[in-house]
Amino acid sequence: MLLNITALTKTYTISGKLITALNTVDLTFSENSFTCIVGKSGCGKTTLLRLLSGLEPATSGTIDYGNAAKIGFVFQEPRLMPWLTVNANIAFAAKNDSSLPAAPDEKLLELLGLKAFQHSFPAQLSGGMAQRTALGRTLFQNPDLILMDEPFSALDYFTRRSLQQML
Incomplete structure (x- = not known):
């Protein structure tokens, strides 16, 4: 296992309104795999990448980087x-x-x-x-x-x- 995501959630508060960008996402990525996340604009793809890269914190859930050291x-x-x-x-x-x-x-x-x-x-x-x-x-x-x-x-x-x- 290269990367494992469990119940990953990200919410934002915009103008006093709670926005859920990601809601309890579960994913596992194997070594030597190629995975594409596809969806409409605004569905949370960039948010997911920002969480995985550590550019912003998750609201809840876990990211286990397994063998992904770099x-x-x-x-x-x-x-x-x-x-x-x-x-x-x-x-x-x-x-x-x-x-x-x-x-x-x-x-x-x-x-x-x-x-x-x-x-x-x-x-x-x-x-x-x-x-x-x-x-x-x-x-x-x-x-x-x-x-x-x-x-x-x-x-x-x-x-x-x-x-x-x-x-």
Whole structure:
């Protein structure tokens, strides 16, 4: 078991009204699995990912991370540091983790189609290239669990399909 969720609930109070974003969710994720959470806008998908990543606390319930020691997150928006190059944005986690290399290897850059742009800054990238840089930042860390919140929404069909197959 990689991850087990039991009776996970998240409520918010908005303008004095209690809103239930998630109501007693039970899920188990196995190692080496690929799971998609699908639903309408506003149904709680992003809330679930934010809880799993520790970005916000659950109202109740438990999350057992099992064998998921390192978690990576790819947001809907790239959230790149504008003063860092593609290489530096991808390797950003290496600043606080000495087990990581100082820079991404050529194989990762080629896989993401960013080799020719590794010294470019975010303002010089297309939206799809920026999103691929954000994906590279997560893959660079070699996490046990990757959480992705609509990571390919800014990509063209061909790039989206290629990255889906790669993952």
